[in-house]
Amino acid sequence: MDRLIIRFATCARAAGLMVSQAEVMDTLTHLALVDVTDPQAFHRVLRANFAKSRRDQPRFDHLFHLFFHEFREDAGLSKDLLAPEAARLARELAKEFPDDPAFKAALDFMAGDPLAFLEKLRALETDGDRPAMAMGGNLGQVARRLEMMLAAGKVKDGLLRRLGENPDNLPWQTRRELEEHFLSRLDAARRLISGEDRPLEAGAEARSAYEKRLGEIGERSFVSLTPKEVAEMREVIDQLVRKLKDLASLRYSRQKRGVLDVKKTLRKSGRYLGVPMELVRRNKPPKKGKIVTLCDVSGSVWSAARFMLNMLYSLQECFTRVRSYVFVAGLAEVTGIFEDNEISRAIDKVLAEAELEYGAPTDYGATFRQFSRNHMEVLNKKTTLIIIGDGRSNYLNPELRLLEEMREKCRRVIWLNPEAKGFWYSGDSEMRAFETRVNEVRPCQNLNQLTDFIQDLIL
Amino acid sequence: MEFENVEAVRQRLEEADYICSPEAATVVFLAEATGKPVLVEGPAGVGKTELAKAVAKCLGRELIRLQCYEGLDEAKALYEWEYAKQLLYTQMVKDKLSEIISGAGSLSEAVDRIANQEDAFFSERFIQPRPLLAALTSLKPVVLLIDEVDKSDPEFEAFLLEILSDFQVSIPELGTKKAVHIPFVVLTSNNYRDMSDALKRRCIHLYLDYPDRDLERRIVQLKLPGIGQRLGDQLVDSVRAIRDLDLKKKPCISETLDWARSLVVLQVEELSPAVVEETLSVLVKYRSDSGKVRENIKKVADKAGLTWTASS
Numbered sequence: 214m215d216r217l218i219i220r221f222a223t224c225a226r227a228a229g230l231m232v233s234q235a236e237v238m239d240t241l242t243h244l245a246l247v248d249v250t251d252p253q254a255f256h257r258v259l260r261a262n263f264a265k266s267r268r269d270q271p272r273f274d275h276l277f278h279l280f281f282h283e284f285r286e287d288a289g290l291s292k293d294l295l296a297p298e299a300a301r302l303a304r305e306l307a308k309e310f311p312d313d314p315a316f317k318a319a320l321d322f323m324a325g326d327p328l329a330f331l332e333k334l335r336a337l338e339t340d341g342d343r344p345a346m347a348m349g350g351n352l353g354q355v356a357r358r359l360e361m362m363l364a365a366g367k368v369k370d371g372l373l374r375r376l377g378e379n380p381d382n383l384p385w386q387t388r389r390e391l392e393e394h395f396l397s398r399l400d401a402a403r404r405l406i407s408g409e410d411r412p413l414e415a416g417a418e419a420r421s422a423y424e425k426r427l428g429e430i431g432e433r434s435f436v437s438l439t440p441k442e443v444a445e446m447r448e449v450i451d452q453l454v455r456k457l458k459d460l461a462s463l464r465y466s467r468q469k470r471g472v473l474d475v476k477k478t479l480r481k482s483g484r485y486l487g488v489p490m491e492l493v494r495r496n497k498p499p500k501k502g503k504i505v506t507l508c509d510v511s512g513s514v515w516s517a518a519r520f521m522l523n524m525l526y527s528l529q530e531c532f533t534r535v536r537s538y539v540f541v542a543g544l545a546e547v548t549g550i551f552e553d554n555e556i557s558r559a560i561d562k563v564l565a566e567a568e569l570e571y572g573a574p575t576d577y578g579a580t581f582r583q584f585s586r587n588h589m590e591v592l593n594k595k596t597t598l599i600i601i602g603d604g605r606s607n608y609l610n611p612e613l614r615l616l617e618e619m620r621e622k623c624r625r626v627i628w629l630n631p632e633a634k635g636f637w638y639s640g641d642s643e644m645r646a647f648e649t650r651v652n653e654v655r656p657c658q659n660l661n662q663l664t665d666f667i668q669d670l671i672l
Numbered sequence: 673m674e675f676e677n678v679e680a681v682r683q684r685l686e687e688a689d690y691i692c693s694p695e696a697a698t699v700v701f702l703a704e705a706t707g708k709p710v711l712v713e714g715p716a717g718v719g720k721t722e723l724a725k726a727v728a729k730c731l732g733r734e735l736i737r738l739q740c741y742e743g744l745d746e747a748k749a750l751y752e753w754e755y756a757k758q759l760l761y762t763q764m765v766k767d768k769l770s771e772i773i774s775g776a777g778s779l780s781e782a783v784d785r786i787a788n789q790e791d792a793f794f795s796e797r798f799i800q801p802r803p804l805l806a807a808l809t810s811l812k813p814v815v816l817l818i819d820e821v822d823k824s825d826p827e828f829e830a831f832l833l834e835i836l837s838d839f840q841v842s843i844p845e846l847g848t849k850k851a852v853h854i855p856f857v858v859l860t861s862n863n864y865r866d867m868s869d870a871l872k873r874r875c876i877h878l879y880l881d882y883p884d885r886d887l888e889r890r891i892v893q894l895k896l897p898g899i900g901q902r903l904g905d906q907l908v909d910s911v912r913a914i915r916d917l918d919l920k921k922k923p924c925i926s927e928t929l930d931w932a933r934s935l936v937v938l939q940v941e942e943l944s945p946a947v948v949e950e951t952l953s954v955l956v957k958y959r960s961d962s963g964k965v966r967e968n969i970k971k972v973a974d975k976a977g978l979t980w981t982a983s984s
């Protein structure tokens with residue numbers, strides 16, 4: 214029994230279920246407590262230990278079925294007597310191609326042990342998720358599928374040949390049953406390889422729907438999104454944000470409870486006649502400081518800026534404070550709009566309500582002048598200033614000195630550029646000059662780049 | 673081991689007014705026998721909370737419930753200091769305190785001297801146990817229900833994991849408290865978010881889905897023994913047909929029961945499509961959902977075998 218469960222666990226892991234040593238041990242303990250000859254009880258115990266979320270259950274059930282019914286050593290053979298026969302044929306055939314792992318995997322599969330075969334398939338499928346490397350990059354996958362298909366065919370031919378070689382050794386009924394068995398096995402293998410039957414993916418659908426979408430939309434340039442995709446992007450961002458929050462808070466989760474800071478507690482208690490009304494603990498998770506954003510909202514830059522604002526404000530609790538300004542030729546503070554409205558509404562409102570001259574040519578210099586005149590006090594050594602823009606300043610004075618002053622005032626300045634890198638230094642772009650005045654410049658053309666940035670920011 | 677076997681669990685839960693599936697009975701049995709927490713997942717209203725209550729009832733144990741929500745922190749879940757009591761005591765020992773700080777050269781020296789007395793301020797006497805500490809320190813074995821754990825923050829989840837692994841907590845001011853008895857722990861989740869792999873690893877898993885026909889029928893019979901055979905069948909079949917529609921929120925068991933109760937009060941003996949439409953608001957809570965049921969009333973009636981001419 215132990216061996217069987219351990220093998221099933223290996224299979225389950227190969228199929229992407231989270232099964233640790235702990236689960237295997239628990240399962241064995243649990244099996245000792247129930248009537249294992251009752252197939253349903255057996256199934257229930259395994260499922261309660263192997264599939265620990267609803268999403269995993271269909272995948273588990275499918276695998277369970279494959280492992281304990283379809284591919285069971287004796288399954289499909291009417292008499293257990295046939296199993297040794299099939300195994301013997303397989304053993305003999307194995308000697309013919311000793312160095313061919315694909316052949317060996319297919320042979321084991323035909324003879325009742327699906328593990329190696331499933332693992333090969335799994336490797337194939339995860340490879341398939343990688344973007345095609347160069348031209349025809351997908352050919353490799355197709356070729357390997359073909360290789361497995363050929364191996365399975367070779368195994369079948371070999372088995373049937375051996376079956377026919379010594380007709381007198383076996384009664385014809387036995388031979389026919391074995392033949393049927395191998396053919397049906399081959400069929401199963403074929404279905405698996407061609408992807409008609411995907412045990413490794415059953416149930417994975419729900420989990421990866423979001424990942425798939427992220428994959429599709431993550432590399433799409435912000436400028437090219439249709440309105441429908443913008444809405445979809447928001448949903449993807451919601452989930453991303455949730456993950457990032459989990460990450461951030463787990464990271465700060467104190468291993469041990471913060472210890473009571475007796476001195477501070479007593480100091481504070483002065484206000485209440487010496488009674489400690491408020492306990493102070495050490496090791497509060499650090500906040501990640503203040504964020505100030507300056508967003509160019511002219512033209513195409515807005516399409517990237519809105520998503521950045523969306524993410525930043527969704528993660529507000531990771532920062533002490535987020536303040537935002539938008540600009541074209543002049544500056545307007547929009548922090549209030551974000552604080553008073555739900556995020557997506559706030560984003561829609563920004564362009565409508567911020568008092569800006571949208572017709573005017575973008576002027577970074579004027580923006581910096583206005584910022585340093587009126588808002589310099591929002592910067593201090595705990596502030597990260599994020600500027601998002603293409604740096605196209607219509608050949609007007611870029612006021613580099615002011616940008617330098619701003620950098621001196623704060624912890625760091627990060628410049629996000631949503632333009633394709635190939636255009637950065639052309640035409641009226643001042644990127645080359647800006648680049649040397651800020652601490653970091655990052656491309657920000659699509660969701661993946663944006664996510665990387667935000668993740669670095671909060672962790 | 674409190675239960676003899678899986679069947680015994682089923683029976684005793686039923687005596688505690690809970691009808692359970694074989695899966696649920698198996699998981700409860702294994703969890704009890706091996707002292708593992710149960711993580712119950714499932715949509716709202718399928719009996720996750722009720723299961724914990726029923727387990728407590730049939731084991732004759734106290735149920736200690738920790739309701740999770742966003743922002744729940746360790747203090748609220750574990751223990752709090754009783755400030756009022758501390759205040760009272762400080763007032764009463766005022767003289768003693770001034771004795772301690774008399775002659776202190778500076779404020780900080782005085783504070784340090786008081787700090788040396790912290791043991792007196794932060795002793796067990798002033799602790800107000802919250803559900804988790806109460807469950808650990810209870811002298812009798814209890815059932816600990818950690819309800820809607822998916823609503824808590826991941827940080828709190830990490831803390832829970834520690835407790836569920838060691839069944840002990842360390843209170844910085846008092847030292848380590850070890851569980852007197854390992855409680856029977858039930859965690860419930862609506863799947864608002866995924867629980868961590870580590871937490872899942874600690875638990876044995878149970879998914880409660882909307883019940884099958886037979887189970888729901890038996891629940892209805894249990895809670896409303898007076899309901900007519902035919903009405904009971906029609907009711908359960910109709911609920912099931914309505915659940916098959918693509919609704920924002922599918923009716924759950926408690927809604928089935930509410931509906932059954934209203935039908936009994938209205939003295940309905942047989943369901944007809946018209947009666948379904950008239951009483952729908954008890955069963956379906958969103959307006960858009962009622963609209964959808966009305967649009968599809970024919971389909972529902974067919975599936976549930978309701979006749980159009982039946983009188984109400």
Ligand SMILES: Nc1ncnc2c1ncn2[C@@H]1O[C@H](COP(=O)(O)OP(=O)(O)O)[C@@H](O)[C@H]1O
Nearest residue numbers: 689690691716717718719720721722891925926
């Ligand atoms: N298996 C059951 N047996 C008896 N009553 C049940 C059962 N499942 C659910 N109920 C009824 O449904 C109601 C809602 O269940 P509850 O446990 O609150 O749902 P959940 O916690 O899953 O949201 C309970 O009050 C109970 O009356």
Ligand SMILES: [Mg+2]
Nearest residue numbers: 720721819860
């Ligand atoms: Mg509940």
